[in-house]
Amino acid sequence: xxxxxxxxxxxxxxxxxxxxxxxxxxxxxxxxxxxxxxxxxxxxxxxxxxxxxxxxxxxxxxxxxxxxxxxxxxxxxxxxxxxxxxxxxxxxxxxxxxxxxxxxxxxxxxxxxxxxxxxxxxxxxxxxxxxxxxxxxxxxxxxxxxxxxxxxxxxxxxxxxxxxxxxxxxxxxxxxxxxxxxxxxxxxxxxxxxxxxxxxxxxxxxxxxxxxxxxxxxxxxxxxxxxxxxxxxxxxxxxxxxxxxxxxxxxxxxxxxxxxxxxxxxxxxxxxxxxxxxxxxxxxxxxxxxxxxxxxxxxxxxxxxxxxxxxxxxxxxxxxxxxxxxx
Amino acid sequence: xxxxxxxxxxxxxxxxxxxxxxxxxxxxxxxxxxxxxxxxxxxxxxxxxxxxxxxxxxxxxxxxxxxxxxxxxxxxxxxxxxxxxxxxxxxxxxxxxxxxxxxxxxxxxxxxxxxxxxxxxxxxxxxxxxxxxxxxxxxxxxxxxxxxxxxxxxxxxxxxxxxxxxxxxxxxxxxxxxxxxxxxxxxxxxxxxxxxxxxxxxxxxxxxxxxxxxxxxxxxxxxxxxxxxxxxxxxxxxxxxxxxxxxxxxxxxxxxxx
Numbered sequence: 401x402x403x404x405x406x407x408x409x410x411x412x413x414x415x416x417x418x419x420x421x422x423x424x425x426x427x428x429x430x431x432x433x434x435x436x437x438x439x440x441x442x443x444x445x446x447x448x449x450x451x452x453x454x455x456x457x458x459x460x461x462x463x464x465x466x467x468x469x470x471x472x473x474x475x476x477x478x479x480x481x482x483x484x485x486x487x488x489x490x491x492x493x494x495x496x497x498x499x500x501x502x503x504x505x506x507x508x509x510x511x512x513x514x515x516x517x518x519x520x521x522x523x524x525x526x527x528x529x530x531x532x533x534x535x536x537x538x539x540x541x542x543x544x545x546x547x548x549x550x551x552x553x554x555x556x557x558x559x560x561x562x563x564x565x566x567x568x569x570x571x572x573x574x575x576x577x578x579x580x581x582x583x584x585x586x587x588x589x590x591x592x593x594x595x596x597x598x599x600x601x602x603x604x605x606x607x608x609x610x611x612x613x614x615x616x617x618x619x620x621x622x623x624x625x626x627x628x629x630x631x632x633x634x635x636x637x638x639x640x641x642x643x644x645x646x647x648x649x650x651x652x653x654x655x656x657x658x659x660x661x662x663x664x665x666x667x668x669x670x671x672x673x674x675x676x677x678x679x680x681x682x683x684x685x686x687x688x689x690x691x692x693x694x695x696x697x698x699x700x701x702x703x704x705x706x707x708x709x710x711x712x713x714x715x716x717x718x719x720x721x722x723x724x725x726x727x
Numbered sequence: 728x729x730x731x732x733x734x735x736x737x738x739x740x741x742x743x744x745x746x747x748x749x750x751x752x753x754x755x756x757x758x759x760x761x762x763x764x765x766x767x768x769x770x771x772x773x774x775x776x777x778x779x780x781x782x783x784x785x786x787x788x789x790x791x792x793x794x795x796x797x798x799x800x801x802x803x804x805x806x807x808x809x810x811x812x813x814x815x816x817x818x819x820x821x822x823x824x825x826x827x828x829x830x831x832x833x834x835x836x837x838x839x840x841x842x843x844x845x846x847x848x849x850x851x852x853x854x855x856x857x858x859x860x861x862x863x864x865x866x867x868x869x870x871x872x873x874x875x876x877x878x879x880x881x882x883x884x885x886x887x888x889x890x891x892x893x894x895x896x897x898x899x900x901x902x903x904x905x906x907x908x909x910x911x912x913x914x915x916x917x918x919x920x921x922x923x924x925x926x927x928x929x930x931x932x933x934x935x936x937x938x939x940x941x942x943x944x945x946x947x948x949x950x951x952x953x954x955x956x957x958x959x960x961x962x963x964x965x966x967x968x969x970x971x972x973x974x975x976x977x978x979x980x981x982x983x984x985x
Binding site for chain 2: 478
C-alpha cells in the first residue's frame with residue numbers, strides 16, 4: 401500500500417550535509433498497522449513527511465496505493481493527498497474553528513456542499529465519540545479529545561491510508577491507550593492502512609502488526625512482530641520484551657528463549673528439569689498477547705558451561721522454541 | 728471663546744478627521760494586507776519563498792517606514808495632487824496618511840501571519856490544500872485576532888498623523904488646534920481638542936481590543952463575553968493553561984481513577 405524505495409533526504413547544515421534519510425526502503429501492506437520506531441533524530445519524522453511529500457525527498461521514490469507520488473504534478477499531488485489522512489503530535493487544529501468546522505475543513509477544500517459537509521462531520525464525530533462536542537472550540541477540549549478531532553478530520557476524505565506522526569506522544573498513558581484503541585478499531589472497521597511513527601515501544605506492542613526500527617536515517621530492522629520475535633538476535637524483539645540485565649551466574653549458561661502460539665501452553669521448563677535433571681533458574685521473563693497470540697521471552701540459567709548443556713538446548717529447540725545462548 | 732462658538736467648529740473638524748482616518752484606513756487595509764501577506768509568504772521557509780521579491784518589497788516598506796511623516800507629506804505632493812486634484816484639506820491629507828500607514832501596517836501583518844503555527848499550514852497541505860487554501864483557511868483566519876490588534880495600532884497612529892497633517896493645512900482637529908490654539912492663543916480650546924483626541928484614541932483602542940478578544944478562541948469558554956472589560960487576564964498568560972485544564976475523556980465519565 402505504501403512503498404518507499406531508496407529514499408534519501410539531505411539537509412544542508414553549516415556547510416556540511418546531513419542525511420536525515422539515508423536510503424530507506426519501507427513496505428507497508430494493505431490493511432496493516434505499521435509502526436516505525438526510533439529515538440529522536442533517527443529520521444522517523446522526516447520519513448512520514450516524505451510519504452505524503454510534505455517534505456520532498458532528495459532522491460528515491462514514494463508510492464501510495466499504486467500511485468507514485470514523487471512523479472506527480474503539484475495539482476495531482478494535492479488530489480492524491482486527499483486520500484491520505486494525517487494526524488499530528490500537536491493536533492494542529494484551527495483554534496478559531498469549532499470542532500465540527502475543523503472536521504469539515506478538508507471537505508471545504510474538496511468543494512463539497514455545506515449540507516454534505518455537515519452530514520459527514522456529524523458521522524465522523526460520532527465515530528470518534530465526540531458527537532456532543534461539535535460546537536466546542538479546540539481550547540475547550542482535553543488533549544485526547546483534540547486528537548480525536550484530529551483523527552475525525554483526517555478521515556473526512558475517506559482515506560485508504562492514515563499517517564500518524566507521534567499522535568500519542570503529547571498524551572498521558574491512559575489517553576494514549578484510548579487513542580491507540582481507536583486507531584486499531586478504525587483499522588479493523590474501515591480496513592484503513594495505518595503508518596505510524598513513535599518513540600514508544602508500548603505503542604508498537606499494543607497496536608502494530610509490523611514494525612521497523614530506525615537509526616541514523618536507516619531502517620535497521622523490519623518485519624511483522626511475529627517474524628521479529630522468531631528472528632535470532634532481533635533488536636526490536638529485545639526492545640519489545642526487555643528481560644532486564646540479569647547477572648549471569650558464575651559457571652552457568654544463560655539462555656534467551658522466545659516462545660509463541662501453542663508453545664506457550666507446554667510446561668517445557670519442568671519437562672526440561674525432569675528429563676535432564678538440571679536446575680533451571682529463571683532470570684527474567686516477559687509474556688504478552690500480540691494480535692491475539694500469546695508470545696513471550698524467558699531468560700534462564702543452566703548450571704555448567706555451554707558444552708555441558710548442548711543436549712538440553714537441543715531438547716528445547718526440538719519443542720519449537722527459539723533459543724539463543726546469551727552467555 | 729465659549730462652548731457655543733467651539734461646538735460647530737469641533738463637530739466639523741471631528742467629521743473631517745473621521746473621514747481622513749476612515750478612508751486612509753480603508754486604503755491601508757486594501758494595500759497593506761496583501762503586501763504584508765506577500766512579505767510573510769516570500770520569506771525564507773515561506774510558502775512562496777522568493778528572496779528577490781522579499782528583498783524588493785521589504786526595501787520599499789522600510790523606506791516608507793523610515794521617512795518622517797512630515798517629510799512624507801511634502802515629498803509626495805505631486806502624487807497627492809494627481810490623486811485628489813488638490814494639496815489642501817482633508818481629502819488631500821488622506822493620501823499621505825495612507826501612504827505612511829501602508830508600510831507600517833504591512834510589517835504588522837507580516838508578523839501576525841508568520842506567528843501562525845506552522846503545523847496548521849502543514850495540516851492544510853496534508854489535506855490537499857494549495858497555497859491559496861492555506862492562506863484563506865489557515866493563515867488569515869488564525870491570524871485575525873492579531874490582525875485586528877495590528878489595525879487598532881495603525882488607526883491610532885493614523886489619528887496622530889492626521890493631527891500632524893492638520894498643521895500643514897490638512898483639515899480636521901489638527902488644523903483647528905493650530906489655527907485657534909496656537910495662532911489665536913485660545914488655550915482652553917486647544918485643551919478641549921486634546922481631550923477629544925484622547926477620548927477618540929481610547930475608544931479606538933477599547934473597541935479594537937474587545938473585537939480582537941471576541942475573535943480569539945484560544946482561551947477556554949466564557950472569556951469572550953467580557954469583550955469591553957480590561958479586567959480579563961492578558962491572553963499570553965491564559966493560553967498555556969487552556970491546553971491543560973479540561974482533561975476528561977468521553978469514555979471515562981464516571982471513572983474516579985483519575
